[in-house]
Amino acid sequence: xxxxxxxxxxxxxxxxxxxxxxxxxxxxxxxxxxxxxxxxxxxxxxxxxxxxxxxxxxxxxxxxxxxxxxxxxxxxxxxxxxxxxxxxxxxxxxxxxxxxxxxxx
Amino acid sequence: xxxxxxxxxxxxxxxxxxxxxxxxxxxxxxxxxxxxxxxxxxxxxxxxxxxxxxxxxxxxxxxxxxxxxxxxxxxxxxxxxxxxxxxxxxxxxxxxxxxxxxxxxxxxxxxxxxxxxxxxxxxxxxxxxxxxxxxxxxxxxxxxxxxxxxxxxxxxxxxxxxxxxxxxxxxxxxxxxxxxxxxxxxxxxxxxxxxxxxxxxxxxxxxxxxxxxxxxxxxxxxxxxxxxxxxxxxxxxxxxxxxxxxxxxxxxxxxxxxxxxxxxxxxxxxxxxxxxxxxxxxxxxxxxxxxxxxxxxxxxxxxxxxxxxxxxxxxxxxxxxxxxxxxxxxxxxxxxxxxxxxxxxxxxxxxxxxxxxxxxxxxxxxxxxxxxxxxxxxxxxxxxxxxxxxxxxxxxxxxxxxxxxxxxxxxxxxxx
Numbered sequence: 001x002x003x004x005x006x007x008x009x010x011x012x013x014x015x016x017x018x019x020x021x022x023x024x025x026x027x028x029x030x031x032x033x034x035x036x037x038x039x040x041x042x043x044x045x046x047x048x049x050x051x052x053x054x055x056x057x058x059x060x061x062x063x064x065x066x067x068x069x070x071x072x073x074x075x076x077x078x079x080x081x082x083x084x085x086x087x088x089x090x091x092x093x094x095x096x097x098x099x100x101x102x103x104x105x
Numbered sequence: 106x107x108x109x110x111x112x113x114x115x116x117x118x119x120x121x122x123x124x125x126x127x128x129x130x131x132x133x134x135x136x137x138x139x140x141x142x143x144x145x146x147x148x149x150x151x152x153x154x155x156x157x158x159x160x161x162x163x164x165x166x167x168x169x170x171x172x173x174x175x176x177x178x179x180x181x182x183x184x185x186x187x188x189x190x191x192x193x194x195x196x197x198x199x200x201x202x203x204x205x206x207x208x209x210x211x212x213x214x215x216x217x218x219x220x221x222x223x224x225x226x227x228x229x230x231x232x233x234x235x236x237x238x239x240x241x242x243x244x245x246x247x248x249x250x251x252x253x254x255x256x257x258x259x260x261x262x263x264x265x266x267x268x269x270x271x272x273x274x275x276x277x278x279x280x281x282x283x284x285x286x287x288x289x290x291x292x293x294x295x296x297x298x299x300x301x302x303x304x305x306x307x308x309x310x311x312x313x314x315x316x317x318x319x320x321x322x323x324x325x326x327x328x329x330x331x332x333x334x335x336x337x338x339x340x341x342x343x344x345x346x347x348x349x350x351x352x353x354x355x356x357x358x359x360x361x362x363x364x365x366x367x368x369x370x371x372x373x374x375x376x377x378x379x380x381x382x383x384x385x386x387x388x389x390x391x392x393x394x395x396x397x398x399x400x401x402x403x404x405x406x407x408x409x410x411x412x413x414x415x416x417x418x419x420x421x422x423x424x425x426x427x428x429x430x431x432x433x434x435x436x437x438x439x440x441x442x443x444x445x446x447x448x449x450x451x452x453x454x455x456x457x458x459x460x461x462x463x464x465x466x467x468x469x470x471x472x473x474x475x476x477x478x479x480x481x482x483x484x485x486x487x488x489x490x491x492x493x494x495x496x497x498x499x500x501x502x503x504x505x506x507x508x509x510x511x512x513x514x515x516x517x518x519x520x521x
Contacts (some may be wrong), residue, residue: 014391066329067358079329081343085431087327102403 007032011097018093018100022058025097033095038085042095046083049075053089054096063093063101109136109375109426112186112195112205115362116142116170118150118497119397119411122209126419128175130405137201138177141195143184147169148239149489150267151408154274154444156242157249157354158282163239166489173497175334185212188368190390207422210378210387210395212365213269214406218357221262221333228335233353236275237267248352249282254291255351257283258340262330263299265377265397266356267406270453273303273313274444275354280320281446297340297348306460309453312475316445330355359406361399377401381448382457383433384417392425404437404457412496413438413507419499438509440466442485450481453462456509465502465513 001020007028012020017033019025021022030050034042042050052073057063066089070077080088090102113120113128131138152166155516171180183197188208195203216237218224223232234245259276266272276296283289296303296317300413302310302319305326321453331343333353340348340355362375370389372378380400382389389391396418397411404410424431437457442450452472453461463475472481495502 064374065264072376077343081329081331086344 014085014100016094016100019097020099022054022096022098025054029097030095033097037094038090039083039095043083045075045079046092046095047081049073049083049092050096053092054098057093057096058096062081063089063098065101067091108134109206110204111136111138111207111209111422112203113138113140113186113209113211113351114195114364115172115211115213115215115397115399116140116519117211117397118408119208119213119399119415121147121170121173121497122412122415122499123209123211123396123418123498124178125175127422128284129499130423133177137179139179139205140170140174141181141183141185141197141203142170143182145182147173149492151241151485151492151494152489153236153239154271154278156239157234157236157245157275159246159250159325163243167239168493173493174389175438175498181498185362185364186367188371189365189366190370190393193392199509206392207425208393209418210365210371210399211397211411211424213398214359215362215376217360218355220358220360221244221330221355222353223333224334224357226333228333228338229315231335232338232351233335233355234410235334235355235357237271237356249279250294251354252288254288255266256293256295256338256349257352258295258297258348259349259351259354260297260328260330260340261299261356262358264305265406266359268441269305269405269407270443271353271442272298272356273317276322277316277320277443277445279354280322294320294322295325295348295350296322297328297330297452299329301326303334304318306455308463309455309461309475311462312451313443316477320446326346339409359398371403382437384421384431385414386421386425386431394422399519404438405441406441407439407441408436408492409497410439411506415499415505428442434507436508438507440483444482444485448482448486449477449479451475451477452481452484454469454509454514457507459511459514462514462516464515467510467513469506471513 011024082092113124147170149166152161154163184439186196186198228242236242258273261272283292302314304310304464332341338350361372365372365376378395396414397408421431440454444450454466455461465471
């Protein structure tokens with residue numbers, strides 16, 4: 001774990017750049033991480049997903065899988081991939097300032 | 106205590122083992138025990154892997170559920186309509202209402218191939234198959250017999266799946282089978298997975314990725330299958346990548362049993378039942394417990410897990426009736442043999458905290474861990490007998506307890 005500056009705020013991140021303490025997150029950090037990962041601007045649809053991920057993580061201690069995200073967030077899986085290219089669950093978690101979702105076992 | 110009524114939903118590995126253990130624990134004056142399942146066919150599921158290669162036939166791995174239950178366990182051949190958690194009652198499809206003092210959810214998972222676009226359309230069971238059901242495995246056996254080479258894609262759509270090593274084992278056995286038939290040089294074998302490595306755990310992943318490359322099986326990672334064209338032979342990922350196939354062997358999406366969704370508060374979005382990872386009690390109500398593939402626990406969906414859980418669960422049902430504190434004894438322990446073909450197999454053993462490590466199981470003189478050996482293959486073959494004759498009746502098996510043994514394991518401190 002290392003400390004780094006994102007959007008002028010000091011945050012703790014893991015080796016892959018996921019925040020390890022969700023308390024250190026703010027919206028400016030989200031924008032900065034999004035830009036760095038190829039999303040120039042976060043739309044309302046992005047925010048819907050990011051907020052859903054974050055709230056679910058804070059309430060249950062675990063980030064939802066991509067399938068649960070598709071079923072419960074109201075954003076279909078296909079669109080999730082358009083919004084967050086490559087890995088929607090991973091990227092939305094990163095932008096939302098929560099730890100990397102654990103792959104299932 | 107006054108006579109209790111225990112209802113077990115599901116007569117598979119977990120339900121049968123638990124009902125039999127509880128029957129030994131309580132005499133008939135103390136508790137009546139009911140098991141509900143929609144059919145009377147108990148499948149020895151590890152055997153399904155061997156069916157496509159003609160190494161086992163479906164009839165050899167299926168037995169009546171009823172016959173696996175001890176005397177004094179009542180079997181209901183019914184679909185569950187729903188569970189009324191507040192009223193402590195289960196409604197069956199014929200209108201029967203079963204009240205309970207303790208409910209045990211052991212209904213496993215259901216396969217959902219229809220959730221992947223195009224998978225069950227044209228080409229299903231012609232060019233695209235799964236060996237995760239007895240019928241699918243039998244159809245695949247006939248297709249493999251006719252197969253004369255081309256691109257064979259093995260795929261798992263998304264986690265969680267039962268027995269996460271099974272698709273890898275399928276790829277290894279396919280390599281062996283195709284070599285035996287002399288058509289391996291005419292076949293490209295591809296293993297595609299949504300994971301970022303061959304398996305979920307780092308050290309085992311490295312070993313398994315090594316084996317894949319030794320066998321010239323191409324590994325495609327982070328491939329989230331979203332669409333199948335069973336006629337054109339194309340598997341398409343959500344991010345637009347394509348894999349052409351002549352034969353597709355896929356492990357479809359898994360969800361919980363349908364009644365879970367019809368029972369308010371019981372399950373999550375995918376129909377799995379949230380369960381305490383140590384005690385196996387569910388948060389929905391203190392008299393509802395769950396085990397096996399039906400739970401949302403962060404461990405493998407596998408028979409070995411269910412077996413270790415059953416011991417803790419039986420103890421906790423007794424403690425619940427006695428008003429005692431529950432045993433937080435389940436540690437996520439899982440172990441599995443991984444068939445690698447050529448009469449060899451690997452063994453892995455792990456729990457919530459410890460990933461599969463090299464060494465020997467259960468002690469320094471036991472079976473080799475994370476290494477191919479004939480002994481492990483024989484262990485896997487012998488296991489069917491152990492399953493029907495010791496595991497399901499609920500007998501204790503020396504050396505196979507719920508707590509994961511560390512004695513034979515080589516501990517590594519650093520790892521790339």
